[in-house]
Amino acid sequence: MDIGILAEAYYLPPSKKKVQDILDAENIPFGTFAKNVDFRRDIGIEEVHVTDEMPSEVAVKTAKNVISKSGISGSEIDLIIDFTSLPQDYIGPTWSAAGLVQEAIGADRAFCTALTVGGCASYHFAMRSALALMRSDEKINTVLLVAGDRTPDLNKTYYPITVASDGGGALILKKGCDRAVILGIETISIGRLHDVWYVPGLGRKKPDEEASETLIHMYCNMKKFNEGVIIRNFFMFRKVINKLLSRIGMTMDDIDYFVYPTFSTWDQKYFCEALNIPREKVSTEGLRHRGHVQESDMVINYARAVEDGAIKKGDIVMVVSNGAGFAWSAVVVRH
Structure with a gap:
């Protein structure tokens, strides 16, 4: 049976900050590194979204956006996977935003877990895990993948690659969905x-x-x-x-x-x-x-x-x- 992406959605805080102000505040060096790249000159980012919200609040808003877009209710979700890659509200081995999201969207029968160790590839790790569970368990038909990030102050720059923005993304995967079928x-x-x-x-x-x-x-x-x-x-x-x-x-x-x-x-x-x-x-x-x-x-x-x-x-x-x-x-x- 096909498994497709029923809906995708995101949340970006309205407040923004200039990247040059971030680079100055974080004492990012001038000059080139590998491949003659100058980080300040070649980054191409002018501003990023910032928020004082907790990462879980970002995740909840993102989850509500994708639920609204998909047209389903929280009670239809069988599994929630949090794939946030940064430290979240609490730093500990047993906490993720998945349970908080479950409560906020009324996904009373969903199992909640997290997969947060793949960095920016956590999107794929979470999706691959969800697909495996959906294919092996006939009771798992609808899955919510959700992430919400707030980068710590004075830690927006991932030198020498990028400058991070606060925000979140979410997907709903569904069996029998003919939209965005995962091949x-x-x-x-x-x-x-x-x-x-x-x-x-x-x-x-x-x-x-x-x-x-x-x-x-x-x-x-x-x-x-x-x-x-x-x-x-x-x-x-x-x-x-x-x-x-x-x-x-x-x-x-x-x-x-x-x-x-x-x-x-x-x-x-x-x-x-x-x-x-x-x-x-x-x-x-x-x-x-x-x-x-x-x-x-x-x-x-x-x-x-x-x-x-x-x-x-x-x-x-x-x-x-x-x-x-x-x-x-x-x-x-x-x-």
Whole structure:
């Protein structure tokens, strides 16, 4: 039985902040790094969305948006998966926003869980997990995937890749849905790059170190980034894309549109050049005035492309991402 995306929706806080103000406040360096990229010059983001809301509040608003758009009620949902990739309201092994979302939307019979370790690839990890559960359990017919992020103050910049925006994205997957039918999904990872980006947390506090907010800030190992990620990134994209296309019997020529994260202009440029994809076939609209909304980029960029007419009924769409962890992922849908 086909499984499709019944609806996708997002929430972006109305308040915004200028990226140059963020870069100055966070003391982001000038100058070039790998591939002669200057982060400040080549990022291509002018402003991002910011909020003082808790991440769970963002997730709840996002979930309510997708419920409203889908036309179903919360009581019809069998499973809720929270795929937020950043630390949330509480930092602990047993908490996610899924239960709070369940209560807020009246999904009284849904099972709640989270899958939050794939960085921006958590979108694909959550979707792949949902598909496996839906196919193995006849009682799981409708699934809500939801994420909500609020980046900590003075930690909006993920140098040297992007500047993060607050916001959320959500999908409803449904058996027998003929809209955005999921044709295949693949994920691959390189475990030794697990700590290219990381959030230390209080567990990493040294005995004589004062507890501070910086312990929940993102850190980048620039040496590992340059030597581990940069030189392998597009090789791994080709690998995961080719693996997926081979399995579903398609080629790159069959893909009408690509949904890709809004990291930066230089990253989008290299993605298109490395994979020989025309820029007009790749989602870029949100970069300048929104920036990178973590794992929700894939939801938001898909939804905006549908709203703008870039994705039309019957189009074959590939949604791709990479994520700190470190993973590469792709899914193909027939819209």
